[in-house]
Amino acid sequence: MTEQHTPGDMTQSLRTAVVLGGSHTGMLAARALTEFVDRVIVVERDALPAGAAPRKGLPQARHAHMLWSGGAQAVAELLPGITEALRGAGAHRLPVTTDMVALSARGWFRRWPESHHVILAGRDLLDATIRAQVLADQRIELVERAEALGLVGTDAAVTGVRIRTHDGAERTLEAGLVVDATGRGSGAHRWLTDLGLPAPQQREVDSGLVYASRLHLAPEAARDGFPVVNVQPDPRDGLPGRAGFLLPIEDGRWIVTLCGTRGGEPSADADDFARFAREELRHPLIGDLLDNAEPLSDVSVTRSTVNRRYFYERMPAWPENFVVLGDALAALNPVYGHGLAVAAQSALILRNMMRRQGWATPGVARGVQRAVARPVGAAWDMAIGQDVFYPGATEHGPTLRERLVAAYVGRLMHTATGNGRIARRVTDVTSLERGAEVLLAPSVLLAALAGPLKPALSGPPLTAEEMKAGGLR
Numbered sequence: 001m002t003e004q005h006t007p008g009d010m011t012q013s014l015r016t017a018v019v020l021g022g023s024h025t026g027m028l029a030a031r032a033l034t035e036f037v038d039r040v041i042v043v044e045r046d047a048l049p050a051g052a053a054p055r056k057g058l059p060q061a062r063h064a065h066m067l068w069s070g071g072a073q074a075v076a077e078l079l080p081g082i083t084e085a086l087r088g089a090g091a092h093r094l095p096v097t098t099d100m101v102a103l104s105a106r107g108w109f110r111r112w113p114e115s116h117h118v119i120l121a122g123r124d125l126l127d128a129t130i131r132a133q134v135l136a137d138q139r140i141e142l143v144e145r146a147e148a149l150g151l152v153g154t155d156a157a158v159t160g161v162r163i164r165t166h167d168g169a170e171r172t173l174e175a176g177l178v179v180d181a182t183g184r185g186s187g188a189h190r191w192l193t194d195l196g197l198p199a200p201q202q203r204e205v206d207s208g209l210v211y212a213s214r215l216h217l218a219p220e221a222a223r224d225g226f227p228v229v230n231v232q233p234d235p236r237d238g239l240p241g242r243a244g245f246l247l248p249i250e251d252g253r254w255i256v257t258l259c260g261t262r263g264g265e266p267s268a269d270a271d272d273f274a275r276f277a278r279e280e281l282r283h284p285l286i287g288d289l290l291d292n293a294e295p296l297s298d299v300s301v302t303r304s305t306v307n308r309r310y311f312y313e314r315m316p317a318w319p320e321n322f323v324v325l326g327d328a329l330a331a332l333n334p335v336y337g338h339g340l341a342v343a344a345q346s347a348l349i350l351r352n353m354m355r356r357q358g359w360a361t362p363g364v365a366r367g368v369q370r371a372v373a374r375p376v377g378a379a380w381d382m383a384i385g386q387d388v389f390y391p392g393a394t395e396h397g398p399t400l401r402e403r404l405v406a407a408y409v410g411r412l413m414h415t416a417t418g419n420g421r422i423a424r425r426v427t428d429v430t431s432l433e434r435g436a437e438v439l440l441a442p443s444v445l446l447a448a449l450a451g452p453l454k455p456a457l458s459g460p461p462l463t464a465e466e467m468k469a470g471g472l473r
């Protein structure tokens with residue numbers, strides 16, 4: 001591919017790509033670019049650990065992370081064999097909705113045969129496994145403990161990036177493409193205005209969501225396999241949105257995350273963790289399961305959950321050779337677990353558009369920025385869909401469109417509790433395997449009108465074996 005897309009007179013800097021940020025998005029973007037350049041330099045502020053260990057620049061790793069099949073497929077397309085490597089390292093692949101015990105706003109979901117899946121692992125393990133495969137490529141060079149400071153170039157074209165290395169020295173890296181993957185704290189909006197471009201449109205929706213998470217050793221009988229357990233809020237009750245997730249991960253552990261919007265936040269108090277799960281959520285199942293699990297960590301709390309999106313694709317002008325991906329482009333409220341999947345799909349779009357249009361072709365960076373707005377927009381609509389209703393989340397409250405969409409989604413969720421076909425269509429969208437348009441097909445609209453075909457479940461659909469393994473009576 002490189003031969004086909006790189007003109008013979010290309011200078012060395014054009015044959016170099018620089019990726020800012022060496023986390024999930026940065027690694028996948030680096031991988032995506034290897035076939036077009038001689039060298040990809042990844043600039044990362046942290047020192048990256050050799051294995052699955054925590055690090056300062058990834059505080060969210062202490063919280064539950066799931067990778068939906070729409071994202072897992074994109075990761076595997078960029079890194080063939082990664083699913084097997086992850087499973088070999090201890091990650092689980094759970095069939096959905098088969099191995100999900102979830103209380104939605106409209107009742108317990110039934111456990112239908114596999115139509116989709118999730119990959120479950122501690123975030124540090126997920127990153128370490130992907131990182132090891134990406135960095136095995138000799139064309140990728142990691143510059144650690146170095147901070148990106150700004151772009152070099154003009155409002156028409158980026159030609160490189162300024163960085164500060166670990167010894168405090170500043171230097172410029174010239175590049176044929178710069179990818180910003182520096183996450184929620186990205187300075188790209190400032191860097192672009194520094195080049196003379198107008199400020200991008202941005203939107204924030206902040207429900208005040210607080211996440212509290214704790215690692216547990218599962219009861220012995222549940223260590224080899226247990227479903228995901230998820231208790232969701234019901235927005236119709238007018239209370240703060242409180243939710244809980246129990247995810248089985250490597251080494252027989254459960255990572256349990258509890259969260260609450262403004263006025264319903266969980267605390268960092270370890271003694272209060274199981275109580276919150278039992279008494280504040282709409283069903284005590286997670287609290288009951290915690291009674292039989294052994295805490296392995298303190299409670300980690302984060303408030304870095306605001307939905308924030310930069311609409312770079314709408315900018316009247318965009319410089320050549322610059323792309324923004326991952327949380328740097330759109331950071332999502334994590335309850336739907338979409339950030340990793342959207343980033344992977346975006347990295348795949350980057351690779352595929354470069355393949356189609358050609359490396360260094362005028363306008364290709366802008367094309368990528370516009371194309372990634374599609375998966376970003378799909379996840380964004382879901383992330384803010386409920387959040388806009390919480391007090392103080394937006395300046396003016398939900399729009400009419402947002403109210404109509406929420407009413408339809410509520411009806412669909414109700415239908416999905418007792419209709420396997422609709423549950424699959426809904427999961428097509430929540431897994432990010434397909435776009436929301438599938439929910440507007442006439443057959444889906446009719447089914448939503450008819451409602452569930454089976455009666456509501458009266459309690460969590462755990463098997464007798466799972467109840468026993470989890471220590472429940």
Ligand SMILES: Cc1cc2nc3c(=O)[nH]c(=O)nc-3n(C[C@H](O)[C@H](O)[C@H](O)COP(=O)(O)OP(=O)(O)OC[C@H]3O[C@@H](n4cnc5c(N)ncnc54)[C@H](O)[C@@H]3O)c2cc1C
Nearest residue numbers: 021023024025045057065066148183326327334337339340
């Ligand atoms: C509490 C919580 C729970 C979540 N749960 C899920 C989930 O279940 N499923 C899911 O898909 N997503 C989840 N997410 C979202 C997911 O964590 C992010 O979408 C994902 O980490 C984005 O990857 P990224 O590489 O874009 O950014 P990050 O992972 O944040 O990485 C940014 C990297 O850039 C580096 N960096 C920052 N600034 C600079 C600089 N100036 N120079 C050099 N390097 C820099 C940082 O050190 C870091 O390594 C969750 C997020 C949170 C906060």
